[in-house]
Amino acid sequence: MSLFKKVFLFLLISFVGIQFMPTTRNQSNVILETDFLKTFDTPNNVQNLLKNSCYDCHSNNTNYPWYNKIQPVSWLLENHIKEGKKELNFSEFGGYSKRRQKSKLKSIKSQIEKNEMPLPSYTLVHRDAKLSKNDKELLIIWMAKLKDGL
Amino acid sequence: MKNSIYVVAFAVLFLSACKNDQKQAESNEMNTNEMQMSTDDNHSSNDETMQSDKTMDVATQKSGLTTAIIDGYLVLKNALVNEDSKKAAEGGKMMLTAFSNFEMTKLTETQHAKYMEIAESAKEHAEHIVKNPIDHQREHFEDLSKDVNDIISLVGTDKTLYQDFCPMASNNKGAMWLSEIKEIQNPYFGSKMMKCGSVQKQIN
Numbered sequence: 001m002s003l004f005k006k007v008f009l010f011l012l013i014s015f016v017g018i019q020f021m022p023t024t025r026n027q028s029n030v031i032l033e034t035d036f037l038k039t040f041d042t043p044n045n046v047q048n049l050l051k052n053s054c055y056d057c058h059s060n061n062t063n064y065p066w067y068n069k070i071q072p073v074s075w076l077l078e079n080h081i082k083e084g085k086k087e088l089n090f091s092e093f094g095g096y097s098k099r100r101q102k103s104k105l106k107s108i109k110s111q112i113e114k115n116e117m118p119l120p121s122y123t124l125v126h127r128d129a130k131l132s133k134n135d136k137e138l139l140i141i142w143m144a145k146l147k148d149g150l
Numbered sequence: 151m152k153n154s155i156y157v158v159a160f161a162v163l164f165l166s167a168c169k170n171d172q173k174q175a176e177s178n179e180m181n182t183n184e185m186q187m188s189t190d191d192n193h194s195s196n197d198e199t200m201q202s203d204k205t206m207d208v209a210t211q212k213s214g215l216t217t218a219i220i221d222g223y224l225v226l227k228n229a230l231v232n233e234d235s236k237k238a239a240e241g242g243k244m245m246l247t248a249f250s251n252f253e254m255t256k257l258t259e260t261q262h263a264k265y266m267e268i269a270e271s272a273k274e275h276a277e278h279i280v281k282n283p284i285d286h287q288r289e290h291f292e293d294l295s296k297d298v299n300d301i302i303s304l305v306g307t308d309k310t311l312y313q314d315f316c317p318m319a320s321n322n323k324g325a326m327w328l329s330e331i332k333e334i335q336n337p338y339f340g341s342k343m344m345k346c347g348s349v350q351k352q353i354n
Contacts, residue, residue, distance in 0.1 A: 097267045103275070103293045110289060 018071040026062040026081050034094035035059075046142050050090065053118045053129040057084030060091040065125070098150060105147040109140050210353050211306025215256055218248035219272075220309055223298050224330055226279065230291060230337035231344075235284040242279035242287075245294075249273050257305065264304055272297035288338055292320055295327045302328075302353065310354045316347035326350070 031038065037047055056062045057080060068077050088104055096104065111117035112131065123130040131139070226241025249269055257265055275294040279287045299313065312329045319325035319338035327337050334347045 097270065099267055099271045099297075100274070103271060106293070107289075 015071075021071060021075075023071075023074040023078050025064070026060065026078075026085075027064075028060045028091075032060070032091050032094075034092045036090040036093040039094035040146060043142075045138065049131065049135055049139055053123075053131055053135075055090060056126070056129070057081050057122070058088045058090050059085070060089070102147055102150055105143050105150070109143045109147070112136050112139055112143075210302060212308045212354075213306035214308055215253060216301055216305050216307045217309065218251065219245060219298065219301065220307060220311070220328075222246075222248050222276075223294070223328065226291065226294075227327060227329065227337045228335075230284070230288060231335045231340055233284060233340040235287060238284065238287050238291075239280045242276040245276040246273060246280070249276070261304055265301065268297050268300050268304070272301070291327070291337060292325045295325070299326065299328060307353065310352070312349045313351040313353060314347050315350045316343075318343065318346055328353075 036042070036050070042050070062077075062081060064077075067073055088108070093101065093104070108117075113136070118126075118129050118131065222241050222244030224241075225244055226238050229235070229237035229241055249272065252269070254262060254265065272294055275290040275297065278290045279294070282290075302311070309330065312332055313326060314329050314334060315324060315326045316336055316338055317324040319336075325338060329335065332349060334345050334349070336344050336346045339346055
C-alpha cells in the first residue's frame with residue numbers, strides 16, 4: 001500500500017470514528033420568562049432580525065443546519081455557541097442586572113455598527129442571517145432607544 | 151425620608167464650611183456617612199446605576215478596601231492615555247485579581263448586594279480589556295469607569311481622585327473617568343486630544 005493510500009485510509013477511519021463522539025446540542029423547547037423578547041416589548045421586525053441573525057449563537061435554542069450533524073463541524077459550532085452565550089444570552093437577558101443589560105445593549109449596538117456581528121464566517125453560510133443596511137439601522141436605533149429608556 | 155435628605159444636605163454644607171477645622175470635619179464626616187447609609191437604604195428601589203449621582207454629592211467614605219481595584223484602574227487609565235494597549239491589558243488583569251481578592255466580608259448587607267452587581271459588570275469589562283485592541287478597550291473603559299466610580303461611592307476610598315469628563319468621548323455623548331492627578335490627560339483620545347475634558351469633582 002502506498003503512503004498516500006495509508007494516509008487516506010487513516011483520515012477516513014478517523015473521520016468515521018469522530019462521528020460517534022457525543023456533542024451537546026443547544027436546543028430547548030422552553031422559552032424562558034427571562035427571554036429578551038418576553039422582557040421587552042419588541043416590534044415584529046426587530047424580533048425577526050434577532051431570531052434570524054443572533055439567536056443561533058446567543059440563546060438557548062440553535063436552529064441547526066444539516067451539516068452541523070457532521071464532525072468536526074459540530075465541535076466547532078459547540079464551542080462557538082458556548083462562547084457566544086457566555087457573552088450574551090438573549091434567553092436569559094431579563095435576568096441580567098439593569099447595569100449589565102445597559103452595557104450589553106451598548107455592546108450589541110457597537111458590534112453591529114462595526115460589522116463585527118453577526119460574524120462574517122456565520123453569514124457566509126447563513127445568507128439569510130446577513131443584515132442589510134436598513135436592518136442594521138433599525139437595530140441600532142432600536143437598541144439605543146431601549147438602552148436610554150432603562 | 152425627606153427629613154433625612156435635608157439632614158444630609160445640611161451636614162454636607164456644614165462639613166464643607168468646616169474644612170479648615172480638621173478635627174471637627176472628621177466627626178462630621180462620620181455622621182454624614184451614617185446618614186448616607188440610611189438614605190441609601192431608602193433609595194434602594196431606584197435605578198441602581200443612577201445611585202452614584204445622588205450619593206456622590208455626599209462626602210466619600212474613607213476605606214482602603216478599594217485600593218487594589220483603583221490601583222489597577224489607574225494603571226489601565228494611564229496606559230490608555232499613553233495609547234499602550236499591552237499595558238492597558240495588564241491594568242485589566244490587576245483589576246481582575248483585585249476583584250477576586252476583595253474582602254466582601256467587610257461590607258454591610260446592603261452594600262454587599264450592590265457591590266456584587268457592580269463587580270459582576272466591572273469584571274466583565276476588565277476581561278474584555280485584557281483581550282482586545284485599544285478601540286475596544288476604550289469602549290469598555292467607559293462603562294468600567296462608571297462601575298469603579300459607583301464602587302467608590304458605595305464603599306469609599308482613602309485616595310484623592312478627580313472625576314473628569316470629556317464631552318466628545320463616546321461619539322460626542324460624553325464620558326467620564328477617574329484620575330489621580332488634577333491635570334487633564336484624556337484616556338479616550340490620548341495624544342489626539344490630550345487636553346479634552348474638565349474636572350467635575352474632587353474625591354477626598
